[in-house]
Amino acid sequence: MTKTVKLIAPLTDQDVLQLAIGDTVLVSGVIYTARDAAHKRLVDMLAKGEPLPMELAGQIMYYVGPSPARPGRVIGAAGPTTSYRMDSYAPTLIKLGLKAMIGKGKRAPEVIEAMKTYKAVYLGATGGAGALISQRIKTAEVIAFPELGPEAVHRLEVEDFPAIVINDCQGRDLYEQGVREYRRTVAR
Amino acid sequence: MRQIEVARVTQAVKAAAITANYEPGADLLAALARGAEAEESPSGKEIFRQLLENARLAKEERIPMCQDCGLAVVFAEVGQDVHLVGGDLDQAINEGIRQGYGEGYLRKSLCHPLTRANTGDNTPAVIHTEMVPGDRLKLTVVPKGGGSENMSRLFMLKPADGLAGIKEKVVLTVEEAGPNPCPPIIVGVGIGGNFERAALLAKKSLLRELGQANPDPEVAAIERQLLKEVNDLGIGPQGLGGRITAMAVHVLMQPCHIASLPVAVNIQCHASRHQEVVL
Incomplete structure (x- = not known):
């Protein structure tokens, strides 16, 4: 049976260990945004031994490049981007204590393995529901790389941000399970 | 002049x-509503519900x-x-x-x-x-969008591969894309022409009103068969498992070289946006 869990970011090991694939989570608290260009910068900074713009331990990274906020609004549309493009960077960040990633789409085996080893989870938000998801974002502030435009790192305060557990700390994968249930053709 | x-x-x-970017077309809204009815998987039904709510919010609250x-x-x-x-x-x-x-x-x-x-x-x-x-x-x-464009593919098949080969590649493209391009998707397929024309045909097929069949009955039959095969994959809305992976398959076809069988598959996410104006 799947369950609904309220999470307050930043997270502890206990927070993520209780989660199983298919669970719905409602995230509140502070999360950070980063996509392709920001991940490259972060990993380059680590390689040079420079301090990162945020503490990684316990954090949630949201793979998103929001559209611009209208005057008086917090943010524009803010749905997830496809996560596999961050796969080459993710294990490095997970090793340093990142506890969860929010995105959409499949992860590489080495990311799933890193989540198992270092106790982290991958959460799926609804791709293409950028207007709907933006309603759960209460504040947004660019904290690094403003020159990257939509790819800048934002600090977001979220309230009951909805997502589904796609990969848990046991190395399981909701996408594989879901497709098995509904597939009518023989797998190639 | x-x-x-x-x-x-x-x-x-x-x-x-x-x-x-702000106003989903009537054809898209109708297809999402049909999907919310027809989808059997509970998580898939919920995704369709969210997408309809997202479309309403976009228009009313002016959020893309x-x-x-x-x-x-x-x-x-x-x-x-x-x-x-x-x-x-x-x-x-x-x-x-x-x-x-x-x-x-x-x-x-x-x-x-x-x-x-x-x-x-x-x-x-x-x-x-x-x-x-x-x-x-x-x-x-x-x-x-970049996510669905990234999952698109072009194949230069052998004439001997025929319709079976075309179907195999279309289904393979959708299968490999899995949850990445934000299903429920629309699959645009270009058959024939040459290397660049096949891709352009696939893109152009996406301009057609969502779910409207190709006027050529031969091509329309291919569209129906491909839609069934793609949906038999069970990928479902957002890849969580379900009956509706694609809301439609659109095909455009034209003659090609006697040595070739070009096939392009252009994946379109559910946020299918196109706006036409005549001056």
Whole structure:
């Protein structure tokens, strides 16, 4: 049976260990945004031994490049981007204590393995529901790389941000399970 | 010769880019509503419900449907009895994109391919210009998301591969894409022509009203078979498992070289945006 869990970011090991694939989570608290260009910068900074713009331990990274906020609004549309493009960077960040990633789409085996080893989870938000998801974002502030435009790192305060557990700390994968249930053709 | 000021092109492209991103078409809304009814998986049904709510919010609250407001593809069908005056057509189109993405609070998603530096105004658009009979100018603005475009493929098959080979590649493309391109998707397929024409046919097929069959019964039959095979994969909305992986398969076909069988598969996410204007 799947369950609904309220999470307050930043997270502890206990927070993520209780989660199983298919669970719905409602995230509140502070999360950070980063996509392709920001991940490259972060990993380059680590390689040079420079301090990162945020503490990684316990954090949630949201793979998103929001559209611009209208005057008086917090943010524009803010749905997830496809996560596999961050796969080459993710294990490095997970090793340093990142506890969860929010995105959409499949992860590489080495990311799933890193989540198992270092106790982290991958959460799926609804791709293409950028207007709907933006309603759960209460504040947004660019904290690094403003020159990257939509790819800048934002600090977001979220309230009951909805997502589904796609990969848990046991190395399981909701996408594989879901497709098995509904597939009518023989797998190639 | 009928004269059209290119400044009108700029205005039309600007308005179309904004409308396309904020106002889902009636065909898309109808397809999402049908999906919410027909989908058997509970999580898939919930995704359709969210997408309908997202579409409502986008229009009413003026938030783009998707934060990926797309690379702007613009089809310009120029009547051969039209004389465009007051400037360059491509520049006028790009100016419309620049103004639309700026004033419309749309995300600028174009960058240098190597340095990845953002161009800052979502230009240049990818413009396809075609001469057609008549004295009108038809512009179709298609904001295309990167996630679904990345999952698109082109295959140069052998003639011996035939229809079975085409089906195998289309199904394989959708299967490998899995949850990545934001299913429920629309699958655009171009068969024939040559290397670049097959891709263009696949893209153009996506302009058709969602779910409307190809007028050629032979091609329409291929569309139906492909839709069934793609949905038998069980990927479902957002890849969580379900009956509706694709809401439609659109095919365009034309003759090709005796040595070739080009097939292009252009994946379109559920945020299918296209806005047409005739001047």
